[in-house]
Amino acid sequence: RIDGILGTNVLHHGVLELDYPGGHVRLASSPERLPARGAGQPLALIGAWMPQLAIDSGGRTIGSLLLDSGSMGALSLPSSLRASLGVTDVASGRGTIGVGAHGPVYGSKQAFAWPAATIGGRSFVGVETVAHDTDTGTLGARVLRAYVVRIDYREHTAALWPSGAALPHAAHSFGFEWTAGPTPRVSFVWEGSAAAKAGIAPGQPITAIDGRALATMTAQARCELARDMSALASPSSRSFRVEGRFGARTIVLQRVPL
Known part of the structure; x- marks a missing residue:
């Protein structure tokens, strides 16, 4: 805030x-x-x-x-x-x-x-x-x-x-990025990633992550989730509820090095 x-x-x-x-x-x-x-x-x-x-x-x-x-x-x-x-x-x-x-x-x-x-x-x-x-x-x-x-x-x-703190290394990703606004959507997809192969595409709405409805979260909580989603300390496997051309699907992805 x-x-x-x-x-x-x-x-x-x-x-x-x-x-x-x-x-x-x-x-x-x-x-x-x-x-x-x-x-x-x-x-x-x-x-x-x-x-x-x-x-x-x-x-x-x-x-x-x-x-x-x-x-x-x-x-x-x-x-x-x-x-x-x-x-x-x-x-x-x-x-x-x-x-x-x-x-x-x-x-x-x-x-x-x-x-x-x-x-x-x-x-x-x-x-x-x-x-x-x-x-x-x-x-x-x-x-x-x-x-x-x-x-x-x-x-x-x-x-x-x-400061003595380590620089960030080893970029990891679930294969896509998303915006944390009032209507969360896929904003970016890495080519050849598991997300791309699963049909995730920019513009698709995301309604839930790990079974938790994003609409029920505060704006701050959604922003923190988007920020930390690919951090090494976060879960290495997540499920995403995505709205596509053929309806809603739940897709499970693994976080892997880019």
């Missing part, structure tokens, strides 16, 4: 620290009023407010990623940048790949494990990554949870510190 928003006109008057591992957001008029930290990984600022971190391969910079705490993913990047990394082993799919100013954005995306190229001087090998048809790449919340991020808007500087 969002009770209010602090805009950039307020944040530009001080320092913002996002302590994801500790579960804290700290605001201060100067860095001295925040916990003391050693030298962190400096971040470039776009437009003096949006932090980004460079990708390095063989001593050359091949791209950069924006820090996006609003993204529940790990890493994302344009498909053109994926090609420059030399990645060939990918999983592909189609459906909703984002939300724009005019509603859902439809297209394709690919998932793969991050290769040997470093990000901010740190190895991200094996971290789950999604490539898509946009021109922007992001470090999402699943990566940022392993860091403390500090942005000094007045001085136009930013840095991050590894």
Whole structure:
């Protein structure tokens, strides 16, 4: 639940620290009023407010990623940048790949494990990554949870510190994704997955998961279920009640690595 928003006109008057591992957001008029930290990984600022971190391969910079705490993913990047990394082993799919100013954005995306190229001087090998048809790449919340991020808007500087928490690895999936709105629907299907072979397709309504009717759940509970559905700590087998062209069906799927 969002009770209010602090805009950039307020944040530009001080320092913002996002302590994801500790579960804290700290605001201060100067860095001295925040916990003391050693030298962190400096971040470039776009437009003096949006932090980004460079990708390095063989001593050359091949791209950069924006820090996006609003993204529940790990890493994302344009498909053109994926090609420059030399990645060939990918999983592909189609459906909703984002939300724009005019509603859902439809297209394709690919998932793969991050290769040997470093990000901010740190190895991200094996971290789950999604490539898509946009021109922007992001470090999402699943990566940022392993860091403390500090942005000094007045001085136009930013840095991050590894917290010791592990980076997310081994992307797993039931073969599809779904939206958790008032009418939950399939939003994306990975090609060749068990979900695709079972006839699950984008746009189909989902009415129940593991026998629990989604309509009886609160909006918050549905969002948490969608967010955590593929987490390794969640059940590895689930049943889904899906409305298709031939009526309602209950489909049991196993969570497998992408």
